[in-house]
Amino acid sequence: MxxxxxxxxxxxxxxxxxxxxxxxxxxxxxxxxxxxxxxxxxxxxxxxxxxxxxxxxxxxxxxxxxxxxxxxxxxxxxxxxxxxxxxxxxxxxxxxxxxxxxxxxxxxxxxxxxxxxxxxxxxxxxxxxxxxxxxxxxxxxxxxxxxxxxxxxxxxxxxxxxxxxxxxIELDLKGYYFLLIKPDIHISTPEAYANITPKKTEISLRDLIQQPIENWKATIKNDFEASIFPKHPQLAEIKKELYEQGAVYAAMSGSGSSMFGIFKDEPQILLQWKKQFCWQEQF
Structure with a gap:
């Protein structure tokens, strides 16, 4: 139950x-x-x-x-x-x-x-x-x-x-650490889709997700980032910081504004992140 x-x-x-x-x-x-x-x-x-x-x-x-x-x-x-x-x-x-x-x-x-x-x-x-x-x-x-x-x-x-x-699908992330930061930024649906040009993919995400997680950084993208990051550079900076802290993969969730990283080792929560909404867990 x-x-x-x-x-x-x-x-x-x-x-x-x-x-x-x-x-x-x-x-x-x-x-x-x-x-x-x-x-x-x-x-x-x-x-x-x-x-x-x-x-x-x-x-x-x-x-x-x-x-x-x-x-x-x-x-x-x-x-x-x-x-x-x-x-x-x-x-x-x-x-x-x-x-x-x-x-x-x-x-x-x-x-x-x-x-x-x-x-x-x-x-x-x-x-x-x-x-x-x-x-x-x-x-x-x-x-x-x-x-x-x-x-x-x-x-x-x-x-x-x-x-x-x-x-x-089968997707086992057991043992990985997860950190999410949600800054005080609101993104409307029209804003998220602004400047987006839809494009069919050559390789389905369903296939890419089955690759080793170390490959995801180069192959798995969130199309909204290209539209949203120029207007909200703080989000791009958080993604950069997540990788600098050792994330094997980092991205925006949906149309934002949450940013997350997946880590092999427990990450340090930076001081500037503590001023935002943070969530941490181990899968």
């Missing part, structure tokens, strides 16, 4: 929704609908939010509360609530009190909101024995975001089209 039963009387259950990084991101073509087809590898990391639900005593469809990083939108617009409403429209179960504790930063390219949506659906599925398959949950949560489906299986995956077409 991926959730904990906290209070049997209230049917209070808790789960943790983790973040992801993109290892490589190629923008291969613009679609007729205005979106872009990409290819990327999603990889789960240990950074996580917490989601609690309990049977509600209120005369309402749900209640919502939050803690941690402030959330400045109306609760009805929160993707956790959207996921809850999506499932409640399809299945009959008691109204729930929802609490979200937010630790994954916004605008970081880490998929925190997408993970929240997927884990809400998985939590409801298990608590109320809705018997949804992984495929059914992936189809439903994809209505809320292109990368949401990844978090249903939550295993390393090669993603194409808008990021919703997934193939689970």
């Amino acid at each position: 991926f959730f904990q039963l906290i209070n049997k009387t209230l049917s209070l259950v808790l789960t943790y929704s983790n973040a992801k990084i993109n290892i490589g991101l190629n923008i291969v073509e613009k679609r007729p609908d205005g979106f872009h087809n990409i290819e990327t590898v999603f990889f789960p990391i240990g950074m996580r939010d917490a989601i609690e639900i309990a049977d509600s005593k209120e005369d309402t469809d749900y209640t919502f509360s939050a803690s941690g990083i402030p959330i400045d939108i109306d609760p009805s617009e929160n993707i956790v609530v959207k996921a809850y409403n999506l499932i409640r429209a399809k299945y009959n179960f008691p109204a729930q009190d929802i609490h979200l504790h937010k630790s994954i930063p916004f605008g970081a390219g880490l998929g925190g909101g997408s993970a929240n949506a997927a884990y809400m659906i998985k939590l409801l599925n298990q608590k109320f024995d809705l018997k949804m398959t992984d495929f059914e949950m992936e189809e439903l949560v994809s209505q809320l975001g292109s990368d949401c489906a990844f978090f249903i299986k939550n295993k390393p995956a090669f993603a194409i089209e808008k990021g919703e077409k997934l193939t689970t």
